[in-house]
Amino acid sequence: MPSPAGASGNSASRAVEIALASLEGSKAEDIVSIDIQGKSALADYMIVASGRSHRHVAAVADHLIKALKEAGLGTARVEGLSGADWVLIDSGDIIVHVFRPEVREFYNIEKMWSAPDLEDETLH
Template sequence: MRSNELKQLVVNALDELKGNDIVTLEVFELTSVTDHMIIACGTSNRHVKSLADNVIEKCKKQGVRPLGTEGVEKAEWVLVDLGDVVAHIMLPAVRQFYDLESLWDMKSMPEVSEQP
């Protein structure tokens, strides 16, 4: 599955269970680890876990198995690593604290000057 198709599959899975504030970040120019990051919020720990479970289930049905998942037990911040796409599903307070959108925003990256 192409990375753009996988990205849309993840967004649809999050939207299906009413994930909040879904944002996609194109990070392929910033890292070789992944092409896309998707960030979404759930309203409670149970909602965060359900969103992550739905992403995993929908991806498996399309033949894409996660490379790893983190944070499922506490479900304050669940990371689902799908290779070309990494989904971060968080409680709003956790999302605000870590502010991944600003961290991965190319426009806020300092310019690197070349030294002679």
């Protein structure tokens, strides 16, 4: 049964499932899903994955873009596909980063987003 259009949580969960299946099917490596609800207004989830080379990153990203569109989740905004060092795919509910391993290690964005909120730790 399809979820109501206004049920952002349901569409985000569905988008995450589709993205993870696509990434696994494309043999992406080191796939990490991060719940950023309440941490950012950009999206509900961020997924970070690696490809083995420029060509693999581009293929993984292209496969994901098609999977999201075929699932009826619209056309995602895409940055970096031409260089394929770091491709960002924004479907609204989720943001997916596909990196070459060296680039991912350099930026280490999942560490930044996975870090606990400092405000939460300093509350009495």
